[in-house]
Amino acid sequence: MSITAVRGTFLDFVDDPWRHPGREEESARFFADGLLVLDDGIIVAFGDHSDVAADYPDAEVTELRDRIIVPGFIDGHIHVPQTRVLGAYGEQLLPWLQKWVFPEELRYADRDYAREGTRRFFDYLLASGTTTCQAFSSSSPVATEEFFEEAARRKMRVISGLTGIDRNAPEEFLNTPEEFYADSTALIERYHGVGRNLYAITPRFAFGASDELLEACKRLKDEHPELWVHTHISENPSEIRGVLALHDDCDDYLGVYEKFGLVGPRFTGGHAVWLNDDEMRRLSEAGASVTFCPVSNLFLGSGLFRLGKATDPAQRLRMTFGTDMGGGNRFSMLNVLEDAYKVGMLNNTLLDGSVDPRQQDLAEAERNKLSVYRAFWSITLGGAEGLYLDDRIGNFEVGKEADFVALDWKAGPPALAWHQSLIADGGAPATLDDAANLLFGIMMVGDERSVDETWVLGERAYTKG
């Protein structure tokens, strides 16, 4: 048993800020001088230094001064084998996949290339402050193995699985339902629940899946009901048309996944931009999740996710946020917050009635405004809840795994520091409100340069300096 501790300024969340309209500070917790006590990377105590320190006189304490320490960021949707081709020009989803993505992902059938790409992937994640991801690998088991091996080396809490695709992709990229079932079974056996690795049954998307492939997914889910299920849904209008043509016995996109019993807790459909109201309600009632990927939705021109609808308390939809790197042209969840904010503001204008009076919904308009509380909850505790991992990560509750990020609110583009000096006369934040305002500056004016250190399971995994 080795007790260590971290002393510094901490901010985390205890509830969903959308549940506290007008009083969002109630959802957060702040210690200007806090102490986080760890035993082999698990939190055993957390609170004000003056309350906690005396109980742990022998703890080895690391002080992180002039930083705001928050839980590690959670990326609910990211493509490991697109690491090198992020930001590739000029197409909506379907032609972009064919032109840029499948050729690069094919290279991950080569173990050396997969290993290099995966190593870089994790380096870039940690440099961005992301400590947990739900990731797509490629359709080759080699890529999935390299992912879990590297994640284990880094001791990170991750979800992934072999990608299944047997339609609408290059011949060499496809796997058959039988291969997919057999390879997935072997990978589940080898990796699920081993260390911090968790497995997701991963049909890439309904547009790339025959009924037989989805039947294989159903079989895996029936045999292993505790597993995650990770896929895409309703990202782009042409994609949806393609899905309904391929699965013409279903009324809508969600119906395809429902038909094979995949929708429920630990199911995540990425994007969900063009869901109809009924699909959103059914997802909510099933306890399933969606991942909001604004950077990608803008880069591929997919559209504006209905953030205010997903957060409607009458049918709250679990969410994670995600980069969707490489459809997303950025690795950092801070850039995701920036673009999420922008999507929300565009929605806000369309819903306030100033353009089309019939579209006015002031409550939904307000829910689209991504305050700093809503934002940082969404990539920490909210993201954990979206992934059904909130028993293990997401905030600094006793018993959880200690993944966290130390943010330097002055580090970033040239304009950042003077902007931040407006808050708290340029010193360290003494109050929750000051800290929140500094975080908003990071989110809107800064970028991953503010990530000074990233810790995984109680140990430094990345230092910027």
Next chain:
Amino acid sequence: MSITAVRGTFLDFVDDPWRHPGREEESARFFADGLLVLDDGIIVAFGDHSDVAADYPDAEVTELRDRIIVPGFIDGHIHVPQTRVLGAYGEQLLPWLQKWVFPEELRYADRDYAREGTRRFFDYLLASGTTTCQAFSSSSPVATEEFFEEAARRKMRVISGLTGIDRNAPEEFLNTPEEFYADSTALIERYHGVGRNLYAITPRFAFGASDELLEACKRLKDEHPELWVHTHISENPSEIRGVLALHDDCDDYLGVYEKFGLVGPRFTGGHAVWLNDDEMRRLSEAGASVTFCPVSNLFLGSGLFRLGKATDPAQRLRMTFGTDMGGGNRFSMLNVLEDAYKVGMLNNTLLDGSVDPRQQDLAEAERNKLSVYRAFWSITLGGAEGLYLDDRIGNFEVGKEADFVALDWKAGPPALAWHQSLIADGGAPATLDDAANLLFGIMMVGDERSVDETWVLGERAYTKG
């Protein structure tokens, strides 16, 4: 007479890429090993090193290796006194102005504060690779003086003027038409055409202008027809309603500025998001310009500028691009290109007919795709044409002023370098196509960290190292 030269890899433009659909490379010029020869900051020769060097054997040559040298970036719309409050949370245009902007801009009536803010403004501009801007100061002549004085110290080609506003702002922020006319006249006399300074008659926007204030602008324009005119137009739906209520004898927003004879060459209306078709046609026919400010349009949720409509060859509308810092939460024109690309892709999806078949316009959809050629032209030669400055800046033509940026295509977020190594096996670009692909990587995956050096009038004005 002192002849100096810069040797390196150069890329600039000779024409508008939108005029060369499918063959955009015709609009650009590239020298893998080029020489730019300067006499006191004016270009006297430019071309391949092997063609040019022999004519200038005594020139003092600076070699900039492993860089792509492009003309300095042009920002057509930016607010000096908002430097410290960029990225302020949570409102559409009108409440945002009242809550965040006017209070900070008021501080620029104090010369010390204005001097500090203006100095920082220019530091951040140059660090972002911007060498020319058309800027708003505040409604205090002190701010305008400090701007022109600092610009002169930096020898930068700039346009600015005293902001006129006498409605819908705090009492202490307003100037009367008489004050505005008298102060503007004095500033014009003192600064216009002196060094590289140029003056713009600047009514902030029609929502903040009485008929008398606009009459004063008309008088200034009649007395000084060669001046620029700089204002806002049709940024936000509620703003437009407010303008038409205030100027109820006009049918549309542009009509207000037309009524006072302000619309013509060297008139720029910023944003122009919600112009109707007829307004766009009238602006085009008048030879006037608009500034596309996507970062701001997204941050304030203003809406999606119709990039494909503005570039319709049947009624081409002159454009500059701009940050609109502080409604824009970023200083860098590279971030502007990223968000411009995203606005274009959102428009592309709405215009391809996949959502509403009645909206299909494939030609307009295609014009919304911001290729790297279209992008970098827009912030160099295109921006210069938009500001009627293309006789002096915008590319490396002989006789023009030598403002340029040396870009390091590998410097930026962690993921950038490996992504860029896909192009030209990681070496320096040997062809225009390679250079263009590297620039696209900077635009979509990078940021102002790629700005390694910024030169103004033939001298280094900023170095990152």
